[in-house]
Amino acid sequence: MAETDGRFPAPPHDDGNDLSPELRDAVRRMRAGSFVRADWRALVAQSAVRVVPARPLGRSAHPARSWIVATPMLVAASLVLLLAGGAGGWLLSRRAGSTPPADARGVRTTRFALVAPGASRVAVVGDFNEWNPLRNPMQSLGDGRTWILDMPLVAGRHTYAFVVDGDLRADPAAPRASDDDFGVPNSMLLVSAQ
Amino acid sequence: MDDVDLVRLVLEGDGRAFTTLVDRHAPACLRYATRMLGSRDDAEDAAQETFLRAHRAIAMYDPRTPLRTWLFAILINRCRTTLLHRSRRLRRVVIDNGAVTQAVQPSDDLALQLREDIARALAGLDSDQREAFLLKHVEQLSYDEMATITGVGVSALKMRVKRACTRLQGILKENGHGGD
Numbered sequence: 001m002a003e004t005d006g007r008f009p010a011p012p013h014d015d016g017n018d019l020s021p022e023l024r025d026a027v028r029r030m031r032a033g034s035f036v037r038a039d040w041r042a043l044v045a046q047s048a049v050r051v052v053p054a055r056p057l058g059r060s061a062h063p064a065r066s067w068i069v070a071t072p073m074l075v076a077a078s079l080v081l082l083l084a085g086g087a088g089g090w091l092l093s094r095r096a097g098s099t100p101p102a103d104a105r106g107v108r109t110t111r112f113a114l115v116a117p118g119a120s121r122v123a124v125v126g127d128f129n130e131w132n133p134l135r136n137p138m139q140s141l142g143d144g145r146t147w148i149l150d151m152p153l154v155a156g157r158h159t160y161a162f163v164v165d166g167d168l169r170a171d172p173a174a175p176r177a178s179d180d181d182f183g184v185p186n187s188m189l190l191v192s193a194q
Numbered sequence: 195m196d197d198v199d200l201v202r203l204v205l206e207g208d209g210r211a212f213t214t215l216v217d218r219h220a221p222a223c224l225r226y227a228t229r230m231l232g233s234r235d236d237a238e239d240a241a242q243e244t245f246l247r248a249h250r251a252i253a254m255y256d257p258r259t260p261l262r263t264w265l266f267a268i269l270i271n272r273c274r275t276t277l278l279h280r281s282r283r284l285r286r287v288v289i290d291n292g293a294v295t296q297a298v299q300p301s302d303d304l305a306l307q308l309r310e311d312i313a314r315a316l317a318g319l320d321s322d323q324r325e326a327f328l329l330k331h332v333e334q335l336s337y338d339e340m341a342t343i344t345g346v347g348v349s350a351l352k353m354r355v356k357r358a359c360t361r362l363q364g365i366l367k368e369n370g371h372g373g374d
Contacts, residue, residue, distance in 0.1 A: 019331070019359060019363075020363045020366070022363070022366045022367075023359065023362055023363050023366060025308070026308060026309075026312045026362075026366065027331045027332060029308070029309060029312075030225070030229065030312065030328075030332045031225075031332055031334075034220075034221035034222065034224050034225035034228075035221075035224075036217075036220050036221055036224060037238070040238050040242070041213075041216060041217070041220065043242065044216050044220070044241075044242050044245050044246070045209070045212070045213040045216060047242070047246055125250070131246075131250045166253075167253070168250075168251060168253070168254070
């Protein structure tokens with residue numbers, strides 16, 4: 001970048017916060033080209049390749065399908081029906097008193113469940129599988145709407161989401177992660193070591 | 195090829211398109227994060243996390259928003275989280291002069307002292323003032339863009355930038371860089 005006179009031109013949207021000449025000079029130097037390490041660049045590129053991006057919302061490969069996000073009420077209703085119907089066990093990972101105990105390493109089997117009528121592929125992604133939707137597909141219960149997956153997770157806080165036919169969705173029955181990104185639906189799960 | 199075209203290629207599975215986006219935006223992300231966090235290692239971690247999160251959520255990207263704005267929204271969250279975790283241990287920004295100095299390509303030796311003084315002055319600002327100053331004057335975002343990605347109102351942002359400028363100019367004068 002060529003610098004001709006050492007004076008820093010005011011940005012077009014500057015609202016009058018005039019900088020002193022010394023600060024202007026300092027800012028100009030701060031804007032100089034940033035150094036990017038080659039191995040850092042390679043690491044980012046390689047890591048990203050392992051993570052398959054979700055398909056655009058509303059532009060699914062299955063446009064005729066009218067998949068809807070299940071409301072907590074729907075999840076609860078489904079839960080009651082399934083339990084009453086003899087499905088047994090527990091459906092939502094956060095149901096108190098029903099989860100198996102953690103093993104000696106603090107690993108605990110956690111069950112994810114989602115009601116997604118009409119979906120053809122559902123997976124769990126999270127910080128435990130590098131957000132890779134290929135790694136942990138959920139199993140359909142055969143009712144055309146309920147998907148479950150048992151996963152061993154280490155005790156602690158996890159952020160996760162569901163990928164439903166390529167679209168990322170937060171868990172409607174779980175709290176949103178506090179460090180939720182700009183429009184990225186993350187849910188939070190606490191796996192107890194007790 | 196503009197950012198929107200590249201995003202479209204990423205969604206079609208073109209890994210090289212994402213690398214091109216990294217090449218295009220990583221310098222600004224690393225520059226901001228290094229100045230914000232005062233540590234090159236932390237900055238690289240925050241920027242790496244930013245690009246990975248952006249990649250996995252790229253389907254959520256709205257082409258009406260500049261990609262840089264979207265990336266910075268994620269990056270700012272990463273930097274805030276890093277500072278929050280760090281504050282539980284240190285309560286202060288760690289000044290890594292070497293890393294901050296290397297964040298930009300050296301232009302001339304005479305500027306070394308000024309760069310170090312600026313790095314120290316920036317680290318001495320409150321994090322919200324440092325964030326606003328860097329976004330406004332170094333990254334040259336508009337106040338509307340800043341409000342969108344920080345979640346802070348325009349008036350509050352202007353006040354933070356003004357206070358940061360006043361404080362930085364005072365520190366520069368104290369270190370012999372002022373005109374008086």
